[in-house]
Amino acid sequence: MEIEIIKAADTEISELILKELDRQRNTIELIASENFTSTAVMATCGTVPTNKYAEGKPGKRFYNGCEVVDEIEIIAQERVKKLFGVEHANVQPHSGAQANMAVLLYVLKPGDKILGMDLSNGGHLTHGSPANFSGMYFDIASYGVDDQGYIDYENVEKVALEHGPKLIICGASAYARTIDFKRFKEIADKAGAFLMADIAHIAGLVATGHHPSPAGYADFITTTTHKTLRGPRGGVVMCSKEHAAGIDKAVFPGLQGGPLEHIIAAKAVAFKEALAPEFKEYSENVVKNAKALARSFVDNGIDLVSGGTDNHLMIIDLRKLDKTGKDISNMLEKIHITANKNTVPNDPKSPFVTSGVRLGTPAITTRGFKEEDMKVIGEIIAEAIKNSEDEQKLAELGKKSLELCAKYPLYPDLTA
Numbered sequence: 001m002e003i004e005i006i007k008a009a010d011t012e013i014s015e016l017i018l019k020e021l022d023r024q025r026n027t028i029e030l031i032a033s034e035n036f037t038s039t040a041v042m043a044t045c046g047t048v049p050t051n052k053y054a055e056g057k058p059g060k061r062f063y064n065g066c067e068v069v070d071e072i073e074i075i076a077q078e079r080v081k082k083l084f085g086v087e088h089a090n091v092q093p094h095s096g097a098q099a100n101m102a103v104l105l106y107v108l109k110p111g112d113k114i115l116g117m118d119l120s121n122g123g124h125l126t127h128g129s130p131a132n133f134s135g136m137y138f139d140i141a142s143y144g145v146d147d148q149g150y151i152d153y154e155n156v157e158k159v160a161l162e163h164g165p166k167l168i169i170c171g172a173s174a175y176a177r178t179i180d181f182k183r184f185k186e187i188a189d190k191a192g193a194f195l196m197a198d199i200a201h202i203a204g205l206v207a208t209g210h211h212p213s214p215a216g217y218a219d220f221i222t223t224t225t226h227k228t229l230r231g232p233r234g235g236v237v238m239c240s241k242e243h244a245a246g247i248d249k250a251v252f253p254g255l256q257g258g259p260l261e262h263i264i265a266a267k268a269v270a271f272k273e274a275l276a277p278e279f280k281e282y283s284e285n286v287v288k289n290a291k292a293l294a295r296s297f298v299d300n301g302i303d304l305v306s307g308g309t310d311n312h313l314m315i316i317d318l319r320k321l322d323k324t325g326k327d328i329s330n331m332l333e334k335i336h337i338t339a340n341k342n343t344v345p346n347d348p349k350s351p352f353v354t355s356g357v358r359l360g361t362p363a364i365t366t367r368g369f370k371e372e373d374m375k376v377i378g379e380i381i382a383e384a385i386k387n388s389e390d391e392q393k394l395a396e397l398g399k400k401s402l403e404l405c406a407k408y409p410l411y412p413d414l415t416a
């Protein structure tokens with residue numbers, strides 16, 4: 001396996017890679033945006049298209065020798081178009097942020113108005129955060145969730161009509177409920193705005209019918225490829241033929257130079273996997289596991305934003321327990337569980353501290369964890385939160401996490 005080749009060249013790095021493999025094997029991975037790729041996807045990332053410059057698009061490149069990577073890129077485009085039922089796809093964005101940036105670059109001029117979901121209510125940095133280019137170069141209006149943790153569509157419409165944005169962004173990074181793309185389209189039409197759906201988190205669920213699709217409603221659909229879609233790290237922008245040339249120009253030369261053709265090859269492999277019936281079953285299990293984990297939290301007295309989940313993630317609300325997301329996520333790491341601190345709606349604490357923890361099931365479902373395991377994980381986490389200062393109790397809970405990890409070996413065929 002490749003690690004032997006790396007070891008021969010650089011033991012310092014090969015040892016760290018093995019250490020990371022060990023960490024992943026001995027951790028219950030609940031970061032909602034992470035997943036474990038197939039070994040085929042992972043292997044494809046380490047192949048020879050990494051050597052090729054291919055600025056431009058298939059059939060229209062700025063370098064010679066692109067005939068093979070053209071074929072790879074066209075296959076990736078065709079597969080992702082089929083997966084999401086769209087007319088055009090650009091598979092070159094290096095990340096979800098760059099996919100979003102491409103739409104903003106194509107649709108807007110500096111100073112134009114965007115309406116996006118507030119970051120602290122579940123949106124994303126690129127949806128208009130003042131800390132991000134989207135909030136620095138554009139005029140931002142935002143919407144959030146109601147007291148129950150649901151998007152308040154009446155309010156979205158009110159804000160849209162008040163501000164007259166040129167672009168409305170829907171899609172979230174920390175929202176546990178179904179997004180009504182049809183309703184967003186109605187609002188965008190009333191406001192005379194373009195609609196962009198960032199489905200990075202729910203892409204795998206959308207592709208398999210476990211979340212309604214924005215296709216047919218959104219003018220632009222952006223996604224990452226490495227979350228519920230379980231591909232390599234990267235992004236995609238999709239749109240109708242009408243916007244195809246403009247979006248392609250925004251990606252290159254607007255934002256990026258040479259595309260990562262080895263990653264595009266790995267995206268193609270992942271899209272093939274996502275088109276297979278097994279992936280539909282996997283996505284169904286992601287949602288079943290998330291619902292079972294949410295149930296376990298509620299049964300064990302832990303509050304969740306919106307009280308549960310419709311998708312792959314949930315957010316623990318720690319306010320009643322007077323604990324912080326920062327402390328609890330750090331404590332969970334000690335008991336072999338990774339999750340991330342996250343703001344809850346109207347969080348009194350800063351984004352560095354937070355009153356919430358976001359958890360998701362895409363990675364553990366890939367590993368094979370089942371609904372009965374979710375009950376146990378919910379109990380472990382609830383006990384740990386309630387006894388977060390009790391080192392002996394935490395050590396016992398850490399052992400239980402390791403037992404679960406041992407039940408579902410990760411990458412059993414990967415060895416040094």
Ligand code: DSN
Binds near residue numbers: 032033096124173
């Ligand atoms: N960082 C991603 C997440 O964790 O949701 C969003 O880009």
